[in-house]
Amino acid sequence: MSALTVTGVSKAFGETLAVDDVSLHVPHGSLTAVLGPSGCGKTTLLRLIAGFLAPDAGTIAFDDRVVAGAGRPVPPQDRRVGYVPQEGALFPHLDVAANIGFGLPRGERAAGARIDEMLDLVELPRTFRGRAPHELSGGQQQRVALARALAPRPTVVLLDEPFSSLDASLRESTGRAVARALRAAQATGLLVTHDQSEALSLSDQVAVLRDGRLIQAGSPADVYLAPHDPELARFVGGATSLPGRAGQGTAATCALGSVTLTHPSSADDLVLVIRPDQVVLDPAGVEARVDEVSFYGHDAAIRLTVAGAALVARVPGPSAPAAGDRVRVGVRGTVHAYPAPVRD
Amino acid sequence: MAVALLAVIPLVYVATYTVIIGPAELWDLVVRPRVLELLRNTVTLAVATMAATAVLGIGLAFVVERTDLPARRLWHGLLVAPLAVPAFVNGYAWVSLDRSINGFGGAWLVVTLSYYPLVYLPAVASLRGLDPALEEASWSLGHTRWQAFTRVVLPQLRPALLGGTLLVGLHLLAEFGALSLLRFPTFTTAIYDQYASTFNGSAATAMAAVLVMLCLFLLLAELRLRGTRHYARVGHGAARVSEPVALRGLRWPVVALVGGLVVLALGVPTYALLHWLVVGTSTEFPLGELLSAMGSTVVLATVGALATTLAAVPVAWLAVRYRGRLTTLVERSTYVANALPGIVVGLSLVVASLRLVPVLYQTAILLVVAYAILFLPRAVVSVRAGLEQAPVVLDHVAQSLGTGPLETARRVTLPLIAPSLGAGAALVFLAISTELTATLMLSPIGTRTLATEFWSASSELRYGAAAPYALLLVLISVPATVLLMRQERLHP
Structure with a gap:
């Protein structure tokens, strides 16, 4: 795992500036929540880091390896980012074990030790290996999606509103389990969310985005107790x-x-x-x-x-x-x- | 893009032709007593059949889905089964049993019995998907059952009704075999006669132009009527099954009505087929010819199905993954071809190949191209539905896990869309094996398929000889019908 550094990144879609000169540092092994209302550009920022989009300006680096902004951007399959989309997006034609092992080299996939390790990490029983995605609850699907993202030992894990489709009681317990698994794997994580209590309770750092601009980045207590402006105070607290x-x-x-x-x-x-x-x-x-x-x-x-x-x-x-x-x-x-x- | 261009060849042909011969001569060719009579025949039959199938389709769907009719599942199966009987086989059945079944009345009867499932099936699917809470809300607002049906249920059935009757209209405009057997001349039969007897290109094409106008008019009318309104279900969760309406005293009259319809639509062709099979096989049973016709049908249909499905993949891919004005245009242009009768596609390919690539004329390649143009929309619909099951987020996940584009296609996209590719190919296969008009016009000399053999026997009134071919045609259509029923269930 490495640290993630975003420097002066901008991205426009036609006339609208979705991400406007954002700089953010996520230290090694920590979890940062990107918090903002829908349409604030947080998902665009995440897609820029994953490599599904290329920034118009600025650089993105994993430790000192620049993956975007210097020459040709590194394609997503060579960035080694773990990506957990909304609603998990498990491959519907594969069972749990094949989903988790998808990104592993052939030999490791066949051995299966890493798959068991991942199931343990996300606190699911190993008997789940043979289940099909539709046989899992929403929270279990999210955990498998996280295990799948973590299995190939990515440099950074990106989570795109992973709990928004779960109902309230499940959201909190799944959130805590995911944060625990990320810490246990010493993963560098970026969690995109519009839920301020989720951002404050799960992360080490909260970065608040509004209209594509980074308003404030700091510890959860900082953002809550010393908000940058009245609007942020209304939004967060x-x-x-x-x-x-x-x-x-x-x-x-x-x-x-x-x-x-x-x-x-x-x-x-x-x-x-x-x-x-x-x-x-x-x-x-x-x-x-x-x-x-x-x-x-x-x-x-x-x-x-x-x-x-x-x-x-x-x-x-x-x-x-x-x-x-x-x-x-x-x-x-x-x-x-x-x-x-x-x-x- | 190339696929879309291919698909609009017939349109381009008809359009350039009308420009070349000029409006004056076209006017002379079109405004003749004969053409006006054909126009009257075609339009009255289309309107009468669309009305009859709409009433039958909605009525039967309501009776089967929403009342306490005994043995509803059995009735459903029996009511869909006529789809497996090609209309020209149905026409053959009626006319071979009673010569007096012909003209407008006979044609109306036979095509209505053949086509009503095209309205019935989508209507059943819509009724099944309809949340009964909508009706309950309507009752709670003080409506009677009848008011709730007309003001809430019927509007919800509108897409199914419009789509179904449009299909009936298009099928009818393209119908050749049944109407020709029943001696009710419409544009399609007249174009064929003109083409077969005199090779008179101008007159045939002028009529084709009018026919194309009628088809496009139907398509536009459907688009206008459907409008941009959405009929989505608001909210989540599975819809409950609604409480069936008690028929009480009407129960047995309704059973008699539905049963009578099944006898007419299914019983008559079955009886006629068996009757002529017994009579016919006692005189001759040409096993060798049957097998060879079966063989060439299977080969043509297999090649055609593969080519059509392959052509459908890029069209569906563009339409799903890169939504935009241009890609919608490409997709729609293939649908326009769906509105073109086989006769127009056949005619335009004959002329186009003679003018541009004479080598291809009278080859199986040209026939396969015609099949691809005719049946591309069916394949596109299937492949499209499959691609919707493989959202782009799965590609992104696979990429983030380190797989390149080719490996992603192999390990994620293909396994996900394979079932719908198969279903699309199967549908096209079965459509091709019962296709008559384009096959008659384009098949290489000496190539005999089940449909053309059946046609030549029955049009020469050798009903007994036609029966074994008809039986094979019906048998080959059964899997298509089952597939169609499944699709209706999956994508109402």
């Missing part, structure tokens, strides 16, 4: 933004009263981003009207109106108010602030 005014140092005021900023701000007019887990029911806080309550059991999301501004709060399930109630709320912890966009 489900945060609400409120207008505010800067005070002395890290002090500021907004509809929720006075709050403490993470960093002192240079601007006077601010946009404050407040995550739902920061809003708490507080008898000493400001008054708010409860508009809507979504009860989840362990907690509840409540939509509030505070002095004309809409706000989302996440409170423990047992203490959830009812719609129409009047409550008092406050802010816990420090708040991220961005200079307000200038209006003319």
Whole structure:
């Protein structure tokens, strides 16, 4: 396995720029999630790395071996990338063992030791060898697809929304099993997803893409706690933004009263981003009207109106108010602030 | 591209011909009392048959799929079985039993009985694929059963109905054997007579031009009526089987009606065949000639099927993998050929080969080319369906696992599309073995196939001698019918 380095890569389809000057480094043996809404260019980026597309500009390198951007691009079959597409795409005419062994040299395919090793790695019983793809559940198909990609010892493994077709309960367990298998194989992985909780929980690094541009790349905690801009905060943390005014140092005021900023701000007019887990029911806080309550059991999301501004709060399930109630709320912890966009 | 060019030879021929002789002479050739009579015959028979097959097809499909008719599976099999009887064999059966069956009435009866399965089969497939929840939603909105049928079910059957009746119309415009036996002249039979008796190219081609216009008109009408609406099922999961409609008191009258139809469509030809087989074989049973006709039929059909399927692969490949305006045009152009009657294809190839490559005239190669033009669409449909089962993502996966393009084709694509290649070839094989018109016009002198032998015997009223050939033709069509039924089940 090697490190993956993407430098200044762009790709346009006609007039639209699908990938716009993206640079990204995935260290050896780590898993990076490329996160973004559909149509943000994340699948195009993955296809560029796999070699199904050639970039218009920029280079792609596995360690120091440049595979695209210097002379003729290396064709996909010579790049040694493992590719796990949506819904697995197992070869329907081959059984599990033949699928996993597809990329192995003839001798190793016949010996079968590597196939058993791969089945163990993705935590499937060896008795599955002779099953046809249609006899497997969606999650099992994904695991076989991963085993097939890992079997020829690829330099990088690319996963294209591999869990999006699974239902919610299966998605989480399959995701964890896949991440475990990737770590056990010490594989360098790139996982494309639009699901922020999947990206945050499975990966070592999260790279957020929007309109083809890389907005932020960092550890899951960084991206969640210190988002690059208010839009990213809304996308990743489900945060609400409120207008505010800067005070002395890290002090500021907004509809929720006075709050403490993470960093002192240079601007006077601010946009404050407040995550739902920061809003708490507080008898000493400001008054708010409860508009809507979504009860989840362990907690509840409540939509509030505070002095004309809409706000989302996440409170423990047992203490959830009812719609129409009047409550008092406050802010816990420090708040991220961005200079307000200038209006003319 | 070359395949598409080949497929439009007949069109080009008819078009250039009409330009060359000029509008004035064409007008003179077309506007004659004889041609106008043919036009009236052809159009009235086409309209009457399309209407009759539409009513029969939808009605039977509903009775078999949606009511508590006893032994529904048996009836289904019996109702599809007439597909295995070529229309000219059916015509032979009726006219050989009763000479008075002829003219418009006889022709209408025989072609309706031969062609109604072309509407019935897709209608059954659509009814089966239809989610009963749609009807239930309609009832819940206050519709009666009848309103639900006309306002919800019938519109959903529209693609099947349109596609089926279009096929009936095209078959009818191309029908030669049955109508000739029943002495009901249409354009196709008149073109053949003209060609066979006088080799009068101008008159035959002028009529062919009118015939092509009629075929294209049908195709365009279908496209316009079908429009761009989609009839997809919204949502996932398997559709439930709907609750059958209770026939109650109508039960036995319905059984009698369906049974009567089966007797007419299947019983009559079977009886006629057996009758003449017994009468005929008592006088003569030319085993040697039968075997040689069978042999040349099998050889021609095998070569034709292989050539057609091979030609279909690039067309289907382009259409599936590189969707675009040009590739759609290439694919569609082969479908236009599907609308061209065998008589026009035969005529145009005779003229084209005489003008351009006289060496090919009267050779088996030209005949195989005609088969390829005629039956390419059937092969394309099959191969296309196969390629849809081999999405490009599988190629990508194989490539990422280190296999080159050739190895990917060998290890992934070919194994996946092999069954549909086989099905396509089989369908073409069987279509060729019962093809009559183009074979009559193009087969090399001395080449006798089952269809041409049957034709020469029955058109000389030697009904007994024709029977063994007819029996072999029917037997050879049985596997095609089974395959067609399977396909309907897989791709409604």
